[in-house]
Amino acid sequence: MISKEEKKKAFKTTWLSIIGNIFLTAVKGTVGIIGNSQAMIADAIESCADIISSFVVLAGLNFSTKAPDENHPYGHGKFEPIATFITIGFLVTSALIIAEQSITRIIEGTTESPSQYTLIVLGVIILIKYWLYKFVKKRGKVLNSSSLEADAGHHRSDAMISLSAFIGIAVSIFGGDGYETADSWAALFAVGIILFNSYLLFRPAFGEIMDENLYDDFIDKVKQESQKIEGVIAPEKCFIRKMGFKFYVDLHIIVDGEISVREGHDIAHNVKDSLKADFNEIADVLIHVEPTSKT
Secondary structure (H helix, E strand, O other): OOOHHHHHHHHHHHHHHHHHHHHHHHHHHHHHHHOOOHHHHHHHHHHHHHHHHHHHHHHHHHHHOOOOOOOOOOOOOOHHHHHHHHHHHHHHHHHHHHHHHHHHHHHHOOOOOOOOHHHHHHHHHHHHHHHHHHHHHHHHHHHOOHHHHHHHHHHHHHHHHHHHHHHHHHHHHHOOOOOOOHHHHHHHHHHHHHHHHHHHHHHHHHHHHOOOOOOHHHHHHHHHHHOOOOOOOEEEEEEEEEEOOEEEEEEEEEEOOOOOHHHHHHHHHHHHHHHHHHOOOEEEEEEEEEEOOOO
16 A cells, blocks of 8 residues: 555645646636737646646545455555546547647638737746656656656646747747748647647556556566575566556465475565565565476
């Protein structure tokens, strides 16, 4: 199970994302409408989806960290990648809304460029979003949280969209006649960024829900540590799956085939206790004892 301190950090990080996105969405939406920037309005829509997504992440963190019960002996960690899938759904939906609005504006044409002050506002927003991305991403890595990493992906996506909006607005303002729709083209370009980032978030979450083998380096470390235990001749098979914030390990070890069942049992327990002590991210270890082959 995730510790109370880890859970507290995860919740604080998510609330920081929510508060930051509420503020930035209000700023983008207001400035976009007043400053006549389709790209900035589209950026605000994406940020609004981020707010909803962050609440989904919050629910996922709360549910996935519940203790195991009779019906869920392995805990509720699988809810975390499910929360990530819901988050991706909001991202894709917002991308389609942005695409529809941008294409309509390009087809209909526009003769009015955005106001210059929108560039200043966007410059500040880009810096804030990049900082949020780095901060949330670091917390997600430390806590092994796919939903926090998904939330960080939103901040990165938002920063890139704001950057594309900045470029589009600049071209629209300073390009002169015929470049007014650059703002809408920038918004359309942002759709591609959102969809690509959605795939990057989907892939590891899907691997987690399918118990895909994604942890070769971790497997090597587990084998190395298990071999240090007295009585272990060699580790054999090792499978690792992620459940929310934690990992479950299935490990086969080879021991002397002539020792008693009790001795083999004690060696297995020593391996399990050692691994859980060495790797805080391991929730449980299932050991299968293999005897040496007779010569």
